[in-house]
Structures are given as structure tokens and as C-alpha cells.
Amino acid sequence: MTDDLLGRHRSVLPDWLALYYEHPIEITHGEGRHVWDADGNRYLDFFGGILTTMTAHALPEVTKAVTEQAGRIVHSSTLYLNRPMVDLAERIAQLSGIPDARVFFTTSGTEANDTALLLATTYRRSNTVLAMRNSYHGRSFSAVGVTGNRGWSPTSLSPLQTLYVHGGVRSRGPFAGLDDYDFVAACVDDLKDLLGHTRPPAALIAEPIQGVGGFTSPPDGLYAAFREVLHERGVLWISDEVQTGWGRTGEHFWGWQAHARGGPPDMLTFAKGIGNGMSIGGVVARAEIMNCLDANSISTFGGTQITMAAGLANLNYLLEHDLQGNARRVGGLLTERLRAAAAHVPAVREVRGRGLMIGIELTKPGTDEADPAVASAVLEAAREGGLLIGKGGGHDTSALRIAPPLSLNIAEAEEGAAILEDALRSIQ
Incomplete structure (x- = not known):
């Protein structure tokens, strides 16, 4: 079903309309900080439709x-x-x-x-x-x-x-x-x-x-x-x-x-x-x-x-619900958790950001040279582990972008950090 949709996508939409992943996924529904694809896989969403699902998926008050x-x-x-x-x-x-x-x-x-x-x-x-x-x-x-x-x-x-x-x-x-x-x-x-x-x-x-x-x-x-x-x-x-x-x-x-x-x-x-x-x-x-x-x-x-x-x-x-305060508290915890994980990964040049807006820049170890292939590999590994993140950066798209819904809780932050730590270690 997904392969058929991908073929239809490529035949009717512009070539420059970017898709994530070697095998793109179709997201069919979401709840809270999670989404599901057409194959029934569940993901923790740390990108929120490019920072757009800001509060939560299927938030009852908005629905x-x-x-x-x-x-x-x-x-x-x-x-x-x-x-x-x-x-x-x-x-x-x-x-x-x-x-x-x-x-x-x-x-x-x-x-x-x-x-x-x-x-x-x-x-x-x-x-x-x-x-x-x-x-x-x-x-x-x-x-x-x-x-x-x-x-x-x-x-x-x-x-x-x-x-x-x-x-x-x-x-x-x-x-x-x-x-x-x-x-x-x-x-x-x-x-x-x-x-x-x-x-x-x-x-x-x-x-x-x-x-x-x-x-x-x-x-x-x-x-x-x-x-x-x-x-x-x-x-x-x-x-x-x-x-x-x-x-x-x-x-x-x-x-x-x-x-x-x-x-x-x-x-x-x-x-x-x-x-x-x-x-x-x-x-x-x-x-x-x-x-x-x-x-x-x-x-x-x-x-x-x-x-x-x-x-x-x-x-x-x-x-x-003071989601700004939650972004400060949970985002601070998530950033420190990711910095600790990145300290053991030579390809990580910098972990930066504020609140629930965190970037991880990847380069060839020991240099400032961007490594977009490694960034793509981490993106793929995170998805395999059940986590959706984004990419960006001014040097050939070599930064990972992490921006979950602002209602993210501590347990979900820890879960996402663990998946991302495994994804980062997988590239070594």
C-alpha cells in the first residue's frame, strides 16, 4: 500500500517536494505525542509536522x-x-x-x-x-x-x-x-x-x-x-x-x-x-x-x-496548562540527556537549543566538515527505533532537529533520548 502511494506521489507531485526516509511513511493518525503509520507502526513524535503540531495530536479541546x-x-x-x-x-x-x-x-x-x-x-x-x-x-x-x-x-x-x-x-x-x-x-x-x-x-x-x-x-x-x-x-x-x-x-x-x-x-x-x-x-x-x-x-x-x-x-x-513552563523544564532535561549521550559520539559537533527546540550538529569526526550522510543515517535509525525527528542546517543538512509537542512529559523525553542515543551510537 505504501509503495503504491509512493509511486502515485512521484508520478503527480514535483520532484523537489522532499520526503523523509529511504522508504517514506504515511502517517494515518495521532494521539498526544505519538503517531501511527499505515503499517500500524507507532512512533514518538519529536518533530510535530515541522513544529506545527505544537500542543498535542488530536487535542480534544481543539478537535x-x-x-x-x-x-x-x-x-x-x-x-x-x-x-x-x-x-x-x-x-x-x-x-x-x-x-x-x-x-x-x-x-x-x-x-x-x-x-x-x-x-x-x-x-x-x-x-x-x-x-x-x-x-x-x-x-x-x-x-x-x-x-x-x-x-x-x-x-x-x-x-x-x-x-x-x-x-x-x-x-x-x-x-x-x-x-x-x-x-x-x-x-x-x-x-x-x-x-x-x-x-x-x-x-x-x-x-x-x-x-x-x-x-x-x-x-x-x-x-x-x-x-x-x-x-x-x-x-x-x-x-x-x-x-x-x-x-x-x-x-x-x-x-x-x-x-x-x-x-x-x-x-x-x-x-x-x-x-x-x-x-x-x-x-x-x-x-x-x-x-x-x-x-x-x-x-x-x-x-x-x-x-x-x-x-x-x-x-x-x-x-x-503553562506549556511554556513545561518546555523549559522538560526541554532542559532532554537537552542535558542528549548532551550526555553525545559526549561519547565523535561525530557530534554540538548540541544546542532552548526549551523544546534542540539541534544536534553532525560533522566528520575531528573536523568542522558537515556530514549529511551521517545525519540521514541517524534519522533512519531513530525511525527504526520508533522516534520521528527532523533535519536541517546551513552546511548541507547535517543537523538533527528535535521539536516535540510542548506537552511532552518527562517519561516521553527519557524514552526519546534513549532511542536517539542508540541511533547516534549506531553510526560509529
């Missing part, structure tokens, strides 16, 4: 909200008043930390970032954008144009002039050998030098922790230091919170809060986890920025009633 809303009305577009959309927008505006905030809903993180770029370039009357090396911001033409990860940039054509800045990767690059204070100072000096050679950009777009890039991040405070330089020149700061939002990092509700000196970003984008599998993305911006467009606009499927009902139920559950 109930979706079912009840579907029985009333599924969709009407933004041309009509929409109570669930206003309700969720009010909650997100308050949680964002951005003053006089306005919220625009989209269907994905790609579309959210695309919208933020439209707003920034219109507001600033500039098509120059700053982005981080090793970054990923989505699949659209403009989002690819600000993506600094060559593995996810199929074209160099772009409607934007993009300039890439140092700092998103702490342990690689020309400043890697510096301590945190000097690293930040060097990156700020580099930014100032770059700005001296170009017309004022519209914005800097940056992920507080780079997702597809392998869960890399700068020292705390880097983006606050950048913001001071940018603010002097009127340049906006867009925080891409598609993967870091909603408490996943444990220490903060938003990733930008690790860089909070000077206040919140001018805009933040979100998606993935808020819908717990439903298609929700969006932008939060100060009113003067959000309202700068002077042409009509709508979103046919952004903010549709059924996705908003899911988002509200999911957000309520997350806050009422």
Missing part, C-alpha cells in the same frame, strides 16, 4: 472547537465581520508586546513573511532588505529572496535587494572564536560597515533561533544591539517567530524577548504552532506600519472561522 465551528460556518472571507478572527487577533495583539498592534492573518509562515516584507518596503519606500546568513523565511518568491540558506534558495532572482548580515550562527564563521561580548560587538561593527555602503534598507528580518538552519542562534542581546543601530536610521526590525513563538523556547513566549533591550520589534510574524495543525499564519505590526498600504486588500482564507476557532482553543490550552 471540539473545530467540529463545533464546522457545524456552524467554515468560511466567509475577510469581507465580512468575523468574531473568532477578532477574538484571536485581540489575544495575539496583547501577547505580542507591540504597542498599538494590528494583526493580519494569513494561511502560512511564508505568506506572513511575504506580507511583512510588503509592509516594510511600502512603509520605508525601499526594496533593500537585511537578512541573516543561514536564514530561512519561506517558499514564495520574495521569501526565497531573503533566505540565506542555499539549500532552500532555488533562484537568485528576487524583487528585493538583499544584504546578508553576520550573527545568526554562533559557532561558525569569522567571529566564532570570540567570546559572546566581542561576538556581538564584531557583528554590530559589521552591520554598521554594511549600512555605510548602501542606501537605507527597509528592514532587517531575522529568526531569533534559525529553524531550517539547524536551530542555531546568536548570543542573547544581539538583535537588541542591532535594533539600536537600525533605529537610528529608521530601519524596521521584523522578528520571524514562525518557529520560536508561543513559548517553545521555554525561557520566553517569543524569541525576540531574549533580545528585549530597547523594546519589541516593529513587526513579528507567526504561524505553525498556533493552529496545532490548522493553517494559520500572520503578522503583528504597529498600526502606522500595518495601515501604510493605500490599495484595497483582503485575505480569502486568512482568518477563516474554522482555523480561528482552532487557534483560540489551542492558545487557551497552552496558556492554561
Whole structure:
């Protein structure tokens, strides 16, 4: 059955639509932190549909909200008043930390970032954008144009002039050998030098922790230091919170809060986890920025009633059950457990991350040379052991990405760590 589906997939879908595993699996259902495939195999899910099933599979509160809303009305577009959309927008505006905030809903993180770029370039009357090396911001033409990860940039054509800045990767690059204070100072000096050679950009777009890039991040405070330089020149700061939002990092509700000196970003984008599998993305911006467009606009499927009902139920559950605190506690335990296991595996260059957002970078032992074949081997071995994880990284996809639902408990964290330890040892 799976072989037949794979053949049909390959005959009708694009060749560039990636599939995991030498023998791809069809996931048929899930519950809590577990999923099952079409052959009846049960897996502990440490990737959540690319950080999208944020709370739990088949969460009753979300399932109930979706079912009840579907029985009333599924969709009407933004041309009509929409109570669930206003309700969720009010909650997100308050949680964002951005003053006089306005919220625009989209269907994905790609579309959210695309919208933020439209707003920034219109507001600033500039098509120059700053982005981080090793970054990923989505699949659209403009989002690819600000993506600094060559593995996810199929074209160099772009409607934007993009300039890439140092700092998103702490342990690689020309400043890697510096301590945190000097690293930040060097990156700020580099930014100032770059700005001296170009017309004022519209914005800097940056992920507080780079997702597809392998869960890399700068020292705390880097983006606050950048913001001071940018603010002097009127340049906006867009925080891409598609993967870091909603408490996943444990220490903060938003990733930008690790860089909070000077206040919140001018805009933040979100998606993935808020819908717990439903298609929700969006932008939060100060009113003067959000309202700068002077042409009509709508979103046919952004903010549709059924996705908003899911988002509200999911957000309520997350806050009422302190899943941010759980990410901090269980994520800290899981990270230390993985560091202990990795200490005996020469191919592991680094275990990094925060909360339930953990990366394991693999290289050829004794070098900094990426080893994507070994990363794929560990991914396969983990699946054989009953664990689903992800891959990423800016150096030929040699980082493992671990991002379970935020309701993960200690027993499941221990179980997953043991499977991953066996998978890592299998490559030696």
C-alpha cells in the first residue's frame, strides 16, 4: 500500500517536494505525542509536522472547537465581520508586546513573511532588505529572496535587494572564536560597515533561533544591539517567530524577548504552532506600519472561522496548562540527556537549543566538515527505533532537529533520548 502511494506521489507531485526516509511513511493518525503509520507502526513524535503540531495530536479541546465551528460556518472571507478572527487577533495583539498592534492573518509562515516584507518596503519606500546568513523565511518568491540558506534558495532572482548580515550562527564563521561580548560587538561593527555602503534598507528580518538552519542562534542581546543601530536610521526590525513563538523556547513566549533591550520589534510574524495543525499564519505590526498600504486588500482564507476557532482553543490550552513552563523544564532535561549521550559520539559537533527546540550538529569526526550522510543515517535509525525527528542546517543538512509537542512529559523525553542515543551510537 505504501509503495503504491509512493509511486502515485512521484508520478503527480514535483520532484523537489522532499520526503523523509529511504522508504517514506504515511502517517494515518495521532494521539498526544505519538503517531501511527499505515503499517500500524507507532512512533514518538519529536518533530510535530515541522513544529506545527505544537500542543498535542488530536487535542480534544481543539478537535471540539473545530467540529463545533464546522457545524456552524467554515468560511466567509475577510469581507465580512468575523468574531473568532477578532477574538484571536485581540489575544495575539496583547501577547505580542507591540504597542498599538494590528494583526493580519494569513494561511502560512511564508505568506506572513511575504506580507511583512510588503509592509516594510511600502512603509520605508525601499526594496533593500537585511537578512541573516543561514536564514530561512519561506517558499514564495520574495521569501526565497531573503533566505540565506542555499539549500532552500532555488533562484537568485528576487524583487528585493538583499544584504546578508553576520550573527545568526554562533559557532561558525569569522567571529566564532570570540567570546559572546566581542561576538556581538564584531557583528554590530559589521552591520554598521554594511549600512555605510548602501542606501537605507527597509528592514532587517531575522529568526531569533534559525529553524531550517539547524536551530542555531546568536548570543542573547544581539538583535537588541542591532535594533539600536537600525533605529537610528529608521530601519524596521521584523522578528520571524514562525518557529520560536508561543513559548517553545521555554525561557520566553517569543524569541525576540531574549533580545528585549530597547523594546519589541516593529513587526513579528507567526504561524505553525498556533493552529496545532490548522493553517494559520500572520503578522503583528504597529498600526502606522500595518495601515501604510493605500490599495484595497483582503485575505480569502486568512482568518477563516474554522482555523480561528482552532487557534483560540489551542492558545487557551497552552496558556492554561503553562506549556511554556513545561518546555523549559522538560526541554532542559532532554537537552542535558542528549548532551550526555553525545559526549561519547565523535561525530557530534554540538548540541544546542532552548526549551523544546534542540539541534544536534553532525560533522566528520575531528573536523568542522558537515556530514549529511551521517545525519540521514541517524534519522533512519531513530525511525527504526520508533522516534520521528527532523533535519536541517546551513552546511548541507547535517543537523538533527528535535521539536516535540510542548506537552511532552518527562517519561516521553527519557524514552526519546534513549532511542536517539542508540541511533547516534549506531553510526560509529
